Amino acid sequence: MQNASPFTLNAAAPVLSAELANALHSIVTPHLSDNMHRQSGVVGLNRYNRSGKLVGSALTVKTRPGDNLFIYKAMTLIQPGHVLVVDAGGDLTNACVGEIMKRYLQQRGCVGLIVDGAIRDVAAFENDSFPCYARGHVHRGPYKDGPGEVNVPVTIGGQVIQPGDVIVADEDGIVSFPVAQADALVEKARAHAAKEERIMAEIDSGAERQSWLHAVLESKNLL
DSSP, X not given: OOOXXXXXXXXXXXXXXXXXXXXXXXXXXXXXXXXXXXXXXXXXXXXXXXSOOEEXXXXXXXXXXXXXXXXXXXXXXXXXXXXXXXXXXXXOSSEEEOHHHXXXXXXXXXXXXXXXXXXXXXXXXXXXXXXXXXXXXXXXXXXXXXXXXESSOEEETTEEEOTTOEEEEETTEEEEEOGGGHHHHHHHXXXXXXXXXXXXXXXXXXXXXXXXXXXXXXXXXXX
């Protein structure tokens, strides 16, 4: 019986339509998360860019921790609108992405980078609006030996991300979901935002009794 090949290269998924990407740019991640039962989403990664919103389609890489050979390969497949999503096993021993790769990704039209592992050249990310989320950072550089897989399901911060999944990330964190769910989530998130605007207006009214607050307390017999 032959062992499965450690080198898997699949075609990149299509990117989001401009219309859908524009719609998601105006939606914050908590409003998406709240409409996915508050259980989905990536946790444990740090945001390294100080400004900029991330909306795009996942191009995924699974690599040996501290190795970026297959990240190199994945970068050649990037189309404008892709997010490079790297499963490096959460390891922080060696960085697998740095400033040079960031520059190339930007030139290719990549809209952001997510690494469940380490990056380096932190200042280059902090002083740019190019979205970057990573488990951490370290000065030690990567190896280039493999093995690896491109455009396969990956696990990032406890969340399984499929190639082509929608990625939305901001200062609150990262959410992902199948593109087939996007239109419904946009509609629900917009309704959620409108509801919160009504709550803010109620707070601004100065009324001591607030429907959003006291109704919950009453339902739990705390009033």
